[in-house]
Amino acid sequence: xxxxxxxxxxxxxxxxxxxxxxxxxxxxxxxxxxxxxxxxxxxxxxxxxxxxxxxxxxxxxxxxxxxxxxxxxxxxxxxxxxxxxxxxxxxxxxxxxxxxxxxxxxxxxxxxxxxxxxxxxxxxxxxxxxxxxxxxxxxxxxxxxxxxxxxxxxxxxxxxxxxxxxxxxxxxxxxxxxxxxxxxxxxxxxxxxxxxxxxxxxxxxxxxxxxxxxxxxxxxxxxxxxxxxxxxxxxxxxxxxxxxxxxx
Numbered sequence: 001x002x003x004x005x006x007x008x009x010x011x012x013x014x015x016x017x018x019x020x021x022x023x024x025x026x027x028x029x030x031x032x033x034x035x036x037x038x039x040x041x042x043x044x045x046x047x048x049x050x051x052x053x054x055x056x057x058x059x060x061x062x063x064x065x066x067x068x069x070x071x072x073x074x075x076x077x078x079x080x081x082x083x084x085x086x087x088x089x090x091x092x093x094x095x096x097x098x099x100x101x102x103x104x105x106x107x108x109x110x111x112x113x114x115x116x117x118x119x120x121x122x123x124x125x126x127x128x129x130x131x132x133x134x135x136x137x138x139x140x141x142x143x144x145x146x147x148x149x150x151x152x153x154x155x156x157x158x159x160x161x162x163x164x165x166x167x168x169x170x171x172x173x174x175x176x177x178x179x180x181x182x183x184x185x186x187x188x189x190x191x192x193x194x195x196x197x198x199x200x201x202x203x204x205x206x207x208x209x210x211x212x213x214x215x216x217x218x219x220x221x222x223x224x225x226x227x228x229x230x231x232x233x234x235x236x237x238x239x240x241x242x243x244x245x246x247x248x
Contacts, residue, residue, distance in 0.1 A: 001026065002142050009134060020210040021130070024123050024203045025139060031147035033197045034112040035120070038144050042077040043120045045141060046086045048128065049075050056091040065095055081107050085114060089121055094245025101163045111164050112153060112196060119200025126207055157196050167195040180205075182215065212237075 194201040
């Protein structure tokens with residue numbers, strides 16, 4: 001097991017952050033809902049590998065990502081379709097389109113696997129960015145655990161506010177999935193994005209809750225809970241979102 005620890009740093013890391021990161025990292029190698037442990041680690045490894053892809057660099061510099069032809073530089077463990085998904089999400093998320101997503105589906109992509117892969121990708125990006133910001137090397141990927149994915153699709157999932165099927169907060173009240181929205185009848189679209197695969201939503205937003213803050217804390221402007229203020233936190237978040245062309 002890869003043990004997440006931050007020692008001898010000028011900037012202490014809170015215990016709850018470490019615990020949330022450890023949980024999310026350990027899950028990478030375990031059988032998921034639609035991907036096996038082997039597949040999840042393959043997605044995680046390809047997400048890291050994508051940074052060195054020449055096709056992605058050339059496409060990012062072009063006026064359109066479709067103006068450049070070629071093949072992705074990949075590790076060979078996944079199908080070309082999955083490699084395209086991972087590389088585009090990692091390297092050029094601001095120019096993803098409904099037509100691109102539909103093209104993946106027409107080529108055989110399964111939306112449940114797509115969503116779970118997104119969960120793996122964002123976990124790797126979140127923790128790798130965290131360690132890089134501290135001047136550390138990325139954590140080794142965890143060992144694969146044997147077992148089959150559960151393939152449990154939430155009964156209430158349907159296509160509504162996104163390209164993929166999601167769970168409406170109001171429709172899952174009182175069900176096993178209501179906890180992903182803290183029992184609320186409404187939730188921001190960003191929090192619904194991974195809801196087709198609830199375990200990915202739970203894991204990723206467990207990171208968000210501790211690396212950022214809880215939803216209820218965002219609106220408690222009378223109490224500052226971090227070393228920087230609400231305004232400073234949102235300034236950083238807004239700037240990062242703008243640089244990444246995130247329009248959530």
